[in-house]
Amino acid sequence: MTPVTFDGCFGWLHRPAGTQAGMGVVLCNPFGYEALCTYHGWREFAEALAARGMPTLRFDYPGTGDSSGNEEDPQRLRAWLDSIKGAAAWLRAETGVTRLSLCGLRLGATLAALAADELGGVENLVLLMPPSSGKSYIRELEIQHQSWLSAQHALGLSLDAEAAETIGAHGFRLYPDSLEMLAKVDLERGAQCPAQRVLLQDLNESARLKRLAAHYQAQGAETDLQIFSEFSRFLLDPSYSEPPAQAFESVLEWLGAQAVTATGTAVEILGSAATARIEFAHGRETPVVFDGGRYAGVFCQPSRALEGAPAVLFVNTGGVHRIGDGRFAVLMARHLAAQGIASLRMDIRGLGDSLRRDDGLTLDRVYAQYAVSDASSGVDWLAAAGHPKTVMFGVCTGAYVCIHTALTHPGVVGCAAVNLPLFVWGGARTRPGAQHVASSVVYRRSMRNPRKWLRLLTGQANGRAIATELARRLWARIAARASTALERLFGQSTPGGAVRRIALELERKGVQTALMYGPLDEGLDELEIHFGPNGSQLGKLRNVTANVVGKVDHALFSHAARDAVMAQFDLFLRDRVLGARREVVTPNLRLRVAQARQP
Numbered sequence: 001m002t003p004v005t006f007d008g009c010f011g012w013l014h015r016p017a018g019t020q021a022g023m024g025v026v027l028c029n030p031f032g033y034e035a036l037c038t039y040h041g042w043r044e045f046a047e048a049l050a051a052r053g054m055p056t057l058r059f060d061y062p063g064t065g066d067s068s069g070n071e072e073d074p075q076r077l078r079a080w081l082d083s084i085k086g087a088a089a090w091l092r093a094e095t096g097v098t099r100l101s102l103c104g105l106r107l108g109a110t111l112a113a114l115a116a117d118e119l120g121g122v123e124n125l126v127l128l129m130p131p132s133s134g135k136s137y138i139r140e141l142e143i144q145h146q147s148w149l150s151a152q153h154a155l156g157l158s159l160d161a162e163a164a165e166t167i168g169a170h171g172f173r174l175y176p177d178s179l180e181m182l183a184k185v186d187l188e189r190g191a192q193c194p195a196q197r198v199l200l201q202d203l204n205e206s207a208r209l210k211r212l213a214a215h216y217q218a219q220g221a222e223t224d225l226q227i228f229s230e231f232s233r234f235l236l237d238p239s240y241s242e243p244p245a246q247a248f249e250s251v252l253e254w255l256g257a258q259a260v261t262a263t264g265t266a267v268e269i270l271g272s273a274a275t276a277r278i279e280f281a282h283g284r285e286t287p288v289v290f291d292g293g294r295y296a297g298v299f300c301q302p303s304r305a306l307e308g309a310p311a312v313l314f315v316n317t318g319g320v321h322r323i324g325d326g327r328f329a330v331l332m333a334r335h336l337a338a339q340g341i342a343s344l345r346m347d348i349r350g351l352g353d354s355l356r357r358d359d360g361l362t363l364d365r366v367y368a369q370y371a372v373s374d375a376s377s378g379v380d381w382l383a384a385a386g387h388p389k390t391v392m393f394g395v396c397t398g399a400y401v402c403i404h405t406a407l408t409h410p411g412v413v414g415c416a417a418v419n420l421p422l423f424v425w426g427g428a429r430t431r432p433g434a435q436h437v438a439s440s441v442v443y444r445r446s447m448r449n450p451r452k453w454l455r456l457l458t459g460q461a462n463g464r465a466i467a468t469e470l471a472r473r474l475w476a477r478i479a480a481r482a483s484t485a486l487e488r489l490f491g492q493s494t495p496g497g498a499v500r501r502i503a504l505e506l507e508r509k510g511v512q513t514a515l516m517y518g519p520l521d522e523g524l525d526e527l528e529i530h531f532g533p534n535g536s537q538l539g540k541l542r543n544v545t546a547n548v549v550g551k552v553d554h555a556l557f558s559h560a561a562r563d564a565v566m567a568q569f570d571l572f573l574r575d576r577v578l579g580a581r582r583e584v585v586t587p588n589l590r591l592r593v594a595q596a597r598q599p
Helices: 033-037 039-051 076-095 107-119 134-155 176-183 207-218 245-254 325-338 363-384 397-408 440-446 450-457 463-490 495-509 523-531 533-540 559-577 587-597
Strands: 002-006 009-014 023-028 056-059 099-105 124-128 167-169 172-174 197-202 222-227 278-280 283-290 295-302 311-314 343-346 390-395 412-418 512-517 544-548
Touching: 002 056, 002 076, 002 283, 009 039, 009 076, 023 039, 023 076, 023 107, 033 039, 039 056, 039 245, 056 076, 076 099, 076 107, 076 176, 099 107, 107 124, 107 134, 124 245, 134 167, 134 176, 172 176, 197 207, 197 245, 207 222, 222 245, 283 325, 283 363, 295 325, 295 363, 311 325, 311 363, 325 343, 325 390, 325 559, 343 363, 363 390, 363 397, 390 397, 390 559, 397 412, 397 495, 397 512, 412 559, 495 523, 495 544, 512 523, 512 559, 523 533, 523 544, 533 544
Parallel strands: 023 056, 023 099, 099 124, 124 197, 197 222, 311 343, 311 390, 390 412, 412 512, 512 544
Antiparallel strands: 002 009, 009 056, 167 172, 278 283, 283 295, 295 343
């Protein structure tokens, strides 16, 4: 597979190993958080199509993923439809295919159907879980957002309202002009046949699905219905999502793809063409493949570099690929470019688009055994590209990788770790089905709320899991205090001492380290266990600090959280890494500086 760019869009071309067939496939992404959840499986599907002899292109719509633009740009839905048509034209020109199939998932299926109407000449149209009505999809997004928002309010976290007249969920929004266009979409009222053959997959053969199938049949399309039984395991948190092998195999058979032998399935990551790039106002981004094709990433270069500034390396959060939750890493990279700072956002091996180590490798093992050495390879690549000094940035599990990469690699001069869940890997954050246990602050508040007790007594909350985790934290506090005394008396190493030595080693190396937490983040418990409330004991150190940032949720799903963290990172770079004074902060940053310093 090869990273490519066209019309401001970033994508991946999957070429067959042998002679290319006449059929090409364009994959149309779902929207927002669903695109994050299904990214790994979507890549596997593209690889399977190419292995069966079909050149396949998967790509990011304008204003999404690694492509140019922002979600608030005007007429995004129109731009997405045009990009699908542009992708089809690019695939034909690049590979010489003469027959075209469009395959879309969720909102991508709706877009694929609309684009096929406009394109004409589409042979196969595969619609996986398509929302046939734009209005119903908008309602679904709003319900998802309200459910998440209610969960945050239940914890006691107050968040700013999202932009007026926008609708979305989990860090991604649709804006008024796109909502207006989407609200008018009804696939059952299409005026012409979108393709010669249409495949519909859904959870069941609902009345809605049957009506849509009958509509396409009436227009002359050969139409088939299939059950997508694995969807519930596919559309999960990216850390747990499982590719739907059976559903994808059904699509391959429906497309008439030939079976492939095991020896023909090896995947290589090839470097991009020299012309592959994404231009934006303050710089450009180029896809990079490095370390013998093991790693994939995007290098963001400013138009005017700030002299003496280190580069920033963004690493994965959980199972999310390099763009980050809410597309934070992309937004932050381009924001830094406006200030003259280069950055690399990379996928560690086994995540996103980097090479897999082992198909059976768990996410726990990726982070426990390999992630730090993978990130170190990113630091090495930046050094070879002319950036000998690197600042690490990561959220949650990414924060853990940043801390430990800073400990081991001499090229790391700074580290910003947001919502660090643990200092020593325990794997608790990456087990499917694991009971989520919130910050102890949440439970202390809940003890004064009769409704919370009612939920516990009626079995709506898992009291045993909560009690077990809180007991673990209490024991960890006791053990941490005891270990301090033991080390002072006998000089013996203890687990608690190992955590304290992490901070002391960062201090000794002179690595400017900022630990940032949301006010109710569960990582604050680990911080308190080892360094006192809100990390008060770190006040004795010059280079390692802890800071609680208001209105920040754990995954930075809210715009307010992303803005607050971005402002704090600006201050960190200038005041501690670059040593700049406030008077040289650019005018467009002064407001953020003032807001970030307010309690």
